[in-house]
Amino acid sequence: MSPVMLHGxxxxxxxxRAPGGKISLAGWCLIAGEPAPPPVRLVTDAATLAMSSRVPxxxxxxxxxxxxxxxxxxxxxxxxxxxxxxxxxxxxxLPDGSWKIFKRLTVAAETxxxxxxxxxxxxxxxxxxxxxxxxxAFDPAGPLRSLTLRYGHRxxxxxxDRPRADVGAIYPGAIHAARAGFESDDFLVAGxxxxxxxxxxxxxxxxxxxxxxxxxxxxxxxxGPELDLIAARIGLDTLPRSxxxxxxPVRADRALNILFILPGSFASNSALHVAALADELxxxxxxxxxxxxxxxxxxxxxxxxxxxxxxxxxxxxxxxFPDGHGPQIIHAWTTRENVRRLADSLRIRHxxxxxxxxxxxxxxxxxxxxxxxxAELEGMSESELARLVPDDLSHPRRGxxxxxxxxxxxxxxxxxxxxxxxxxxxxxVWPAADESWFFPRPRPDDFRHVLxxxxxxxxxxxxxxxxxxxxxxxxxxxxxxxxLNQTGTPVTLIRTGLDQVDFLSAMAGAVAxxxxxLGQVLHHRHLPALMAxxxxxxxxGASDAFxxxxxxxxLPEFFALGRPVVLPRANLGTQVRHGTDAWVLDxxxxxxxxxxxxxxxxxxxxxxxxxxxxxxxxxxxFSWRRSAAALANFxxxxxxx
Amino acid sequence: xxxxxxxxxxxxNLLRQQxxxxxxxxxxxEDTRDALTPxxxxxxxxxQQAQALADRKTDEAAHLEEVLxxxxxxxxxxxxxxxxxxxxxxxxxxxxxxxxxxxxxxxxTINRLQNELNNLxxxxxxxxxxxxxxxxxxxxxxxxxx
Numbered sequence: 001m002s003p004v005m006l007h008g009x010x011x012x013x014x015x016x017r018a019p020g021g022k023i024s025l026a027g028w029c030l031i032a033g034e035p036a037p038p039p040v041r042l043v044t045d046a047a048t049l050a051m052s053s054r055v056p057x058x059x060x061x062x063x064x065x066x067x068x069x070x071x072x073x074x075x076x077x078x079x080x081x082x083x084x085x086x087x088x089x090x091x092x093x094l095p096d097g098s099w100k101i102f103k104r105l106t107v108a109a110e111t112x113x114x115x116x117x118x119x120x121x122x123x124x125x126x127x128x129x130x131x132x133x134x135x136x137a138f139d140p141a142g143p144l145r146s147l148t149l150r151y152g153h154r155x156x157x158x159x160x161d162r163p164r165a166d167v168g169a170i171y172p173g174a175i176h177a178a179r180a181g182f183e184s185d186d187f188l189v190a191g192x193x194x195x196x197x198x199x200x201x202x203x204x205x206x207x208x209x210x211x212x213x214x215x216x217x218x219x220x221x222x223x224g225p226e227l228d229l230i231a232a233r234i235g236l237d238t239l240p241r242s243x244x245x246x247x248x249p250v251r252a253d254r255a256l257n258i259l260f261i262l263p264g265s266f267a268s269n270s271a272l273h274v275a276a277l278a279d280e281l282x283x284x285x286x287x288x289x290x291x292x293x294x295x296x297x298x299x300x301x302x303x304x305x306x307x308x309x310x311x312x313x314x315x316x317x318x319x320x321f322p323d324g325h326g327p328q329i330i331h332a333w334t335t336r337e338n339v340r341r342l343a344d345s346l347r348i349r350h351x352x353x354x355x356x357x358x359x360x361x362x363x364x365x366x367x368x369x370x371x372x373x374x375a376e377l378e379g380m381s382e383s384e385l386a387r388l389v390p391d392d393l394s395h396p397r398r399g400x401x402x403x404x405x406x407x408x409x410x411x412x413x414x415x416x417x418x419x420x421x422x423x424x425x426x427x428x429v430w431p432a433a434d435e436s437w438f439f440p441r442p443r444p445d446d447f448r449h450v451l452x453x454x455x456x457x458x459x460x461x462x463x464x465x466x467x468x469x470x471x472x473x474x475x476x477x478x479x480x481x482x483x484l485n486q487t488g489t490p491v492t493l494i495r496t497g498l499d500q501v502d503f504l505s506a507m508a509g510a511v512a513x514x515x516x517x518l519g520q521v522l523h524h525r526h527l528p529a530l531m532a533x534x535x536x537x538x539x540x541g542a543s544d545a546f547x548x549x550x551x552x553x554x555l556p557e558f559f560a561l562g563r564p565v566v567l568p569r570a571n572l573g574t575q576v577r578h579g580t581d582a583w584v585l586d587x588x589x590x591x592x593x594x595x596x597x598x599x600x601x602x603x604x605x606x607x608x609x610x611x612x613x614x615x616x617x618x619x620x621x622f623s624w625r626r627s628a629a630a631l632a633n634f635x636x637x638x639x640x641x
Numbered sequence: 642x643x644x645x646x647x648x649x650x651x652x653x654n655l656l657r658q659q660x661x662x663x664x665x666x667x668x669x670x671e672d673t674r675d676a677l678t679p680x681x682x683x684x685x686x687x688x689q690q691a692q693a694l695a696d697r698k699t700d701e702a703a704h705l706e707e708v709l710x711x712x713x714x715x716x717x718x719x720x721x722x723x724x725x726x727x728x729x730x731x732x733x734x735x736x737x738x739x740x741x742x743x744x745x746x747x748x749x750t751i752n753r754l755q756n757e758l759n760n761l762x763x764x765x766x767x768x769x770x771x772x773x774x775x776x777x778x779x780x781x782x783x784x785x786x787x
Contacts, residue, residue, distance in 0.1 A: 013698060087695075104699040104700075109694055234666045451660060451661070453653065453657070494661070512649060513654055523668075523669070531662065
């Protein structure tokens with residue numbers, strides 16, 4: 001007896017999908033020589049679906065002219081499939097009753113969708129009555145944990161597990177569908193807007209479904225007619241509008257392997273500088289890696305880094321760049337102990353050029369952190385210092401020796417060149433602000449109208465942690481805010497960052513109503529939208545052993561936003577023109593800050609001139625791309641020597 | 642956004658703080674959405690590629706199953722032939738054994754006769770080389786002369 005020969009095809013786009021857990025496809029099948037087409041079915045390990053309908057086919061006779069069943073061999077097949085990827089066998093029934101496979105295909109079935117509707121007392125239109133409402137909500141995975149209705153600014157709770165025989169009939173395979181009904185706990189409260197059903201499933205997922213109903217309840221026992229509940233929603237402009245720097249990156253003639261060693265995690269201010277420079281160096285064709293001592297996961301704070309992040313311990317164990325070589329440049333970011341140790345260890349192994357970056361008066365920071373004078377620290381024995389100096393600060397002697405061994409030095413401010421060994425190549429790297437996010441943004445007046453406690457309020461913004469080194473000067477800023485408010489000038493200070501020391505003490509209670517403390521904003525790119533709320537920016541402080549040798553990271557960001565900047569005649573304050581680029585104070589203490597704020601509030605022309613001056617200064621002086629290009633040239637000079 | 646800042650005691654200030662923090666939350670959610678969208682697309686693409694590969698392999702497997710069935714059929718036919726040949730060989734083998742045995746018997750007879758012949762020839766040679774034969778040679782010559 002000759003074997004039975006099947007002809008057939010499944011005609012659906014490949015690979016097969018079952019959207020929402022339901023498959024729907026067409027095809028044709030016949031048995032050679034048989035007068036009628038055979039029944040067809042789809043078989044998977046999870047379910048078997050029978051043919052849904054028979055369809056005439058005008059095309060198959062052209063393909064198989066000798067087959068008597070060709071004109072009637074079309075079929076459709078529809079039905080539910082459990083979620084997952086199945087191997088589907090398409091089978092035809094032979095005249096002897098047995099089934100034979102004519103096609104095998106995979107089918108990816110999606111989870112059936114969460115379905116819900118509001119239908120009591122209405123299922124479409126606007127409901128204006130304070131009544132209880134109800135509907136049904138079905139999750140194929142099982143009964144729901146909770147359900148609320150959202151409309152306008154409102155969210156009302158609902159009771160679950162109400163009988164709904166009609167829903168049970170729609171989902172005959174799910175027992176819980178028959179009790180998918182819900183009803184609001186209480187009568188509707190004042191609020192306006194389209195209704196969304198929000199449900200939480202037992203496995204912790206949240207489902208939100210729009211409905212065809214809007215609620216428009218004008219008042220309730222707690223909301224009188226004087227409240228405007230249909231005002232437009234106000235938000236901040238949070239999206240970037242700049243594609244980044246105007247200049248294209250210049251490709252390097254000779255690519256270098258560069259390792260940056262940071263003393264802290266990727267969440268630190270230093271990491272913002274290193275990440276920006278490393279990204280730009282990578283764009284220019286160099287390969288960069290950045291080593292941090294801990295919390296490698298903070299790399300996620302940086303959007304799409306082009307450099308590789310690794311731990312100090314990983315770098316110590318062996319560092320190989322994609323070209324199979326080690327680093328040619330090791331850029332030790334400060335002389336801090338954990339940086340020094342790794343750089344010394346790698347210098348020997350890789351015979352790389354070591355460049356040390358200075359961004360602070362390290363001895364002053366150590367003194368402030370330990371509460372000792374620099375002279376006292378200098379007089380200490382080696383064992384005393386070893387006991388006192390933590391890994392993330394600079395050891396007075398070892399730091400100096402490390403600097404003396406460096407092949408070159410980079411500094412954030414020219415004043416720091418005082419610490420560079422004489423005759424050693426030295427290069428100044430000014431920080432900048434990420435131009436993709438930090439650019440002149442208009443003040444969101446609608447938002448400010450809601451935010452301000454009184455008309456004419458001036459908003460200051462200060463982002464950054466408060467620690468031993470800057471506690472005194474940040475206190476002056478708070479004191480200025482308090483004094484201004486006490487003398488009838490409404491000022492609000494918006495703060496982000498952590499308070500690592502208690503710097504307000506007795507003043508805390510009095511100043512609290514004038515400060516909006518937002519805590520730590522994890523992603524730096526979220527700051528500009530908040531900074532746009534400010535009328536002006538203030539960098540407190542004065543010329544001293546700490547401030548003269550630093551470049552506050554926030555200054556380029558202040559300038560980039562295009563608001564007047566008030567700053568002391570220290571570090572960058574010695575480089576800008578008072579009254580043109582910024583408002584420079586001999587001492588940015590409470591009295592000076594209060595006077596500056598008052599002056600800028602009174603003189604609109606001055607305010608506008610300083611806002612424009614800040615924009616111009618930022619455009620001219622702050623660019624990570626230009627800073628990185630100059631730094632790359634500096635490296636190439638060292639690597640070639 | 643972490644850690645949560647201390648909640649202001651003043652209700653109005655709390656509302657102002659939460660108003661701004663809600664904007665930060667929106668930015669975080671937008672980031673999550675922007676990060677998830679390409680990942681979802683990537684996963685959908687991966688699933689599509691995996692399914693396409695699985696479909697191709699399923700086709701290949703079906704083809705190999707057909708080849709296997711044909712090969713098994715051929716193996717069956719070959720096994721039947723082998724059986725037949727073995728039977729044939731067995732029959733031929735029996736006749737051969739008998740022939741070989743007969744041949745061996747004949748060979749043995751021939752060998753035995755050959756040995757006897759050799760012995761006789763040897764005895765004859767010895768006889769011809771003996772002194773008495775030589776001395777009586779003249780008696781066997783024509784006329785009886787030596």
